[in-house]
Amino acid sequence: MEATSSPSTAQSRRQLLLKASSQKSKLRPKPNGSSMVVDYYYAVQHPNEADDETGAELARGRACSFGTVLKRDGSSTKKCFVISPIGCDESEIRQHANDVFNFIILPALHSRNVDCVRSDMITDLGQITDQMYEAIFQWDLCVAVLTFLNPNVFYELALRHCVGLPVICLIERGQSLPFNVSDMRVIEYTLKPKLLFEGSYAEEVADAVDSLARNHWKCPYPFAKFSPSICSAPTYYSDSHDMESRWNESQWSEFLHQAQDHLDIMGAALRHVKKYEDDIKEVALRKCHVRLLMWDHESPSFKSMTNLTGKQYEALKLNVDHWYSGLAVLARSSEYITLRKTTCGTTLFSCVSTEKEVIYQPDFFDLSSFENNPVFYSNDTKSSLYLAVQSDFNLLWELNANADSSLEEVDGSSEKA
Known part of the structure; x- marks a missing residue:
């Protein structure tokens, strides 16, 4: 089994990935003009539009507003809430979470016209916990990043399971799932720049979304045979x-x-x-x-x-x-x-x-x-x-x-x- 990223290699891998992506990336102004965002999907479709200055800014990480989602044509109709460890600013956990979001989850969902957001990226006024619970209980999809076995992540995952709505789980290769969820289907990933750049893991997530779409965004209720009339919320x-x-x-x-x-x-x-x-x-x-x-x-x-x-x-x-x-x-x-x-x-x-x-x-x-x-x-x-x-x-x-x-x-x- 491959070991997980260590603090000494996380930053170097991140910089390698950003540099490797610079030739296929495009920066766009945010609607308020305050900063720039990376539209990864657009970049892959238009690889010749990146210039050296844009690539340099991307490589330095200065212009990236991580997790900001721009609709390409306003056609997105589904919403996804990303359940993820977050960590403190500049921490290994935060850098890891940002990389997973930006180079696996975001391009996968963006390609399927699904908007996604993480709790620390919610900018609406109001209590963050209320907005988080609303997303978990009502949004079309959740993606749960189980890497680092964060207690908050598993609590939010349990809430999602209770309402019986779709969730896609990810974990870094080399980490083991706790016994109670060991039989769940998960997508394993690594942060190796080559595989992320090729979009291998993003494609797996996109395939899972396609499967949900074919089933009209419905999934089996995990506790139906134990307590169907009590736990199954409409x-x-x-x-x-x-x-x-x-x-x-x-x-x-x-x-x-x-x-x-x-x-x-x-x-x-x-x-x-x-x-x-x-x-x-x-x-x-x-x-x-x-x-x-x-x-x-x-x-x-x-x-x-x-x-x-x-x-x-x-x-x-x-x-x-x-x-x-x-x-x-x-x-x-x-x-x-x-x-x-x-x-x-x-x-x-x-x-x-x-x-x-x-x-x-x-x-x-x-x-x-x-x-x-x-x-x-x-x-x-x-x-x-x-x-x-x-x-x-x-x-x-x-x-x-x-x-x-x-x-x-x-x-x-x-x-x-």
Whole structure:
């Protein structure tokens, strides 16, 4: 096994790496013009644009703002939090962490349109621990550097495992993992300039990201067989816009198409059905039962539930009628698609659920706009969220069994819609 970098060699390796990289690097101004950053990905794609002065600055390390991420074209949609030992300024640990970040993690994620940041690089106002926990609990990906066996790193890794979200682990070759995590898949690396310069380890990280992308950024929950309903927390999105920024149309289509037994849609979520009408029809063609449960503004509970008055309430009623008319056309296209109104009972939330997954959103959590309400996603069918949504939906569905006949009332108007 190769020994880890010693304090006497860490700085020399760092300088060798910087010098070796100088011919394939490009420095760019930060947005505020205060310093420069290294855009490694751009440099590899444009090796002829580096000049001697730029290379000299890079070799001296003066212009490098380590860990600063510039979006190349604004297309990055995923966020990664790097769990890493940090150490004091100018320490061996800090230099090691910077090299791993800048020459392995950053180029790998940058090439896959994933933005990444380490806790010491967060510049937003607020408590650093709160921002760190938010990233661990909510961001699309974490990369954990286990080198030096730092206790904080393993604590943050454990938190990430508890929420069941993707994490990629790295460790320097020659170091051993503790027993409890010894069976985890890790990417081993060294800080040899040649291998870093060739991008061997960055390519391994990029391959791991590609694998996650093929699985729609989902991973098995590590503790599912021990405590599925207690430990498995749903994914949280602050509002509809937050979710839409992380779920593209292909992911939505995949969510709908994986339904084999049933697809249930209720409440405000139905206003988006038109966009995915073809997907829903394809689901019904497989003889999968699609159940659509829409609001009924004639229900006594509807007005008090919305807490709206005057023009706002009248506008909502018109929208509900419009949505329902469109849904009626869809329901008549297949015997496997059924539409009902909640004439009895109250829908306090919207949902899209299958036998495998559920998306849940409170309907009137924020009265100013449905889009401002928080959204929760879970693929754990034994979780309390999934079981509660299924129970409430089934109860309301049975309570409104007679509402199927109301389709006849909108027959003419829905054809026009």
